[in-house]
Amino acid sequence: MHARHIFLSAIAALVGGVLACVAASAIAAPDKIDPAADAKAFQKYFTDKFPQVKFEDFVNGPYSMNEDMRKQWEEKEQFPPYEFSLEAGKEVFATPFGNGKTYADCFPNGGLGIRQNYPYFDEKEGKVVTLELALNRCREANGEAPYSYVDDEMASLTAYMAFTSRGKPFDIKIPNDPRALQAYENGKRYFYTRRGQLNFSCATCHVQSPGERIRAEVLAPALGILNAMPIYRSEWSGMGTISRRLVTCNSQTRAVPLEPQSDEYRDLEYFLSYVSNGLPISGPGARP
């Protein structure tokens, strides 16, 4: 009864494009941006829908919801397919740029164990900065050409940085700045807005239907979905960054993908990471 009520509220939130304050809808005014209440309701929706899934396990995507697949994954994790990418990332990370500086010089704590703090809102720029974006800015600041956001080099680097942050809970901050709140809100709107020929929103698959099959694949829950990034996908026979994942999500629903690291994608990543606050970084991950 209770679960059903929450589900219906969620749908109402989707359709109306108003705040998805499912549990808190009675107390929060519908047009007030309240990320903390959102995150609480978002997480409660998933824990109510999947009472048998342990909270930390949501970062394991479809493997948290399907026993047969989980076994195959555990078998693969014995010697994971992202191993080579991870090693390449470690090497590249330590290799100095032409000017002698390294990635470590661009990041707090030398870039290690900090994945959980990205994306963050840069109050000087007034925009969201993702890890992939920060890496390319670091390259450009040191006279190097930026990497493609969807190719192996970026995936290797983020794989290594995620690996050094494994187990650290997402700790995304939204400063008390109307621009930050707006960026969050924009990301959220993007997440719940239907688009493309299939008229799917991100939420259609990853909020309404996680654990269900879409054609042959089992859908991952939106909660914790970025914690495992970047991922080795068997379907790709290779690694993919968050940018690559978002672009393919759009094209799979026959929508027009945006430019990687466009404002919309950055805001989307901000929203999606924030509502997974508290869940541990598990990347790099392996997925079908």
Next chain:
Amino acid sequence: MASTIRVRATVSGDTTEVQALIQHPMDSGFVKDAQGQIIPAHFIQQLTFEHGGRTVFLANWGAAVSKDPYVKFSFKGGAKGDDLKINWMDNKGATDSTTAKIS
């Protein structure tokens, strides 16, 4: 260049468990590229594991072994610190080898 071979060999009691992952495309010869051209078959055919001058495992592989192939087996008699020699050769005659320490 880094080795294409990753090995984990751990001894427990009288048995050494070996897991190996090798970086190789394992192209089957049945797949076309984006231009519609067949990607020629390119796969590891033989992989050997040697301990104490003796072959403890020999894999003969066809093109149906997955990209970046993985294999796991166990043998009796290894000890901590022993060398395990691994060697592969593919259908184009390329080879790689490495020596791992049993831990």
Next chain:
Amino acid sequence: MTCGSPSFSRRLVLQGAGSVALVGLGFGTVPAVAAANDKYPEDAFRQKGDADAIKALYGKTAEASDKVKLDAPEIAENGAVVPIAVATALTAVTSISFLVSENPNALAAFYVIPEGTVPAVANRLKMAKTCNVIAIVESAGKLYSATKEVKVTVGGCGG
């Protein structure tokens, strides 16, 4: 599609490539201490069906045995990477092989098990479509098999 029907000319190419590798073997790149049956079974790998491959590999047929424990998923999460393992209580095991019945060439892997090596192997195989996976254990000169159907919804052939 590209999966089911290898063209004749491609087979010739493969054959050519195979002989190069065998020449390589002849020069002793693989240590000479390898087991007696260390030759790459080129012919068996080139057979289409599982029965022909087994015949080419062993020259005899296998009987089903519950002593061969084949571990494979019900539904492969992706046909490109299907974790498959076999273990057995049989003794005097000299080889273990894996066949995927509906792949273009059924034989996937043939492992030589010298004395002192545990008769159990785990590996990851490609599967073109839903079909039987067969594991064969050679024990004291006889062949024992286990078979399991694995459903493949996303084929491992790409293209």
